[in-house]
Amino acid sequence: ILIVTLFVEGIKVIRHEGLRPANFLTMLFSVLLYLYLTVWPVAGGLEKGRLGTNLYLFISLSAAYMLSLMAIYLLSAALNLIHWKKRREADYIVVLGAGVIGTRVTPLLAARIERGIELLHSNPGAVLIMSGGQGPGEDIAEGEAMARYAEEKGVGIEKIIVEGRSKSTEENLLFSSGLMEKDRPKVxxxxxxxxxxRALLLAKQQGLKCVGFGAKTKWYFTLNALIREFIGYLSLTWKQHTVMAALIFIVITVAI
Incomplete structure (x- = not known):
């Protein structure tokens, strides 16, 4: 069911979002998972000799490790979206940018801003920090476009701080924290x-204590984006995974 679901949703991503390489992740994952569960076990029954056997075991155990790690990541991501209350006595609500077209926010970014405004109503003592710099094809900084959108939705200018220099999620968090005047703020x-x-993991690396709230997007896009986020997580923690791969290799070499 998982393989079929991923394959079908992968087709939807390509149909709606175009033929960019990143949009093939869901379909590619479904194909690789199918091959791993059906074709790969057959390969293990072939005579390969010591080198071939070691290689087969190394790839098998590495794949099992990655699938387990992915399951843990997805569970952790889901648990961090569960909140029993919106009222957090927050001092700052940081809304992360996501690209604008000219001066207009995209639907994905609009959903983030509206989620931030919703939380502002539940935390009246907080201030919105609209975080995002100016990228290619953008006439103004994302933070400025986000602030304009929030004002159009009825948010007072005194409730908005614009961070307009950041080019990545890491910089979103870093530059936004630099605009916070309170000591040990609730974020x-x-x-x-x-x-x-992944945003929370980056915040933790920077020593920024915070909780995360998510804005919804289309299901087919979410599946593809989750795989992309997992790849981003692997790039953040590549050292520990390299160590694990080395341990797997050593155990196989010694045991066989």
């Missing part, structure tokens, strides 16, 4: 649901 980070967990 809420708002981004799209699939992006919340």
């Amino acid at each position: 809420v980070v708002v981004t799209t649901s699939y992006h919340v967990f």
Whole structure:
């Protein structure tokens, strides 16, 4: 069921979002998972000799490790989206940018801003920090476009701080924290649901204590984006995974 679901949703991503390489992740994962569960076990029954056997075991155990790690990541990401209350006595609500077209926010970014405004109503003592710099094809900084959108939705200018220099999630958090005047502030980070967990991991690396709230997006896009986020997580923690791969290799070499 998982393989078929991923394959079908992968087709939807390509149909709706185009033929960019990143949009093939869901379909590619479904195909690789199918091959791993059906074709790969057959390969293990072939005579390969010591080198071939070691290679087969190394790839098998490495794949099992990655699938387990992915399951843990997805569970952690889901758990971090569960909140029993919106009222957090927050001092700052940081809304992460996601690209604008000219001066207009995209639907994905609009959903983040509206989620931030929703949380502002539940935390009236907080201030919104609209975080995002100016990228290619953008006439103004994302933070400025986000602030304009929030004002149009009825948010007072005194409730908005614009951070307009950042070019990545890491910089979003870093530059936004630099605009916070309170000591040990209570911070809420708002981004799209699939992006919340990695944003929290980056915040933790910077020593920024916060909770994350997610804005919804289309299901087919979420699946593809979650795989992309997991790849981003692997790039953040590549050292420990390299050590694990080395341990797997050593155990196989010694045992066989």
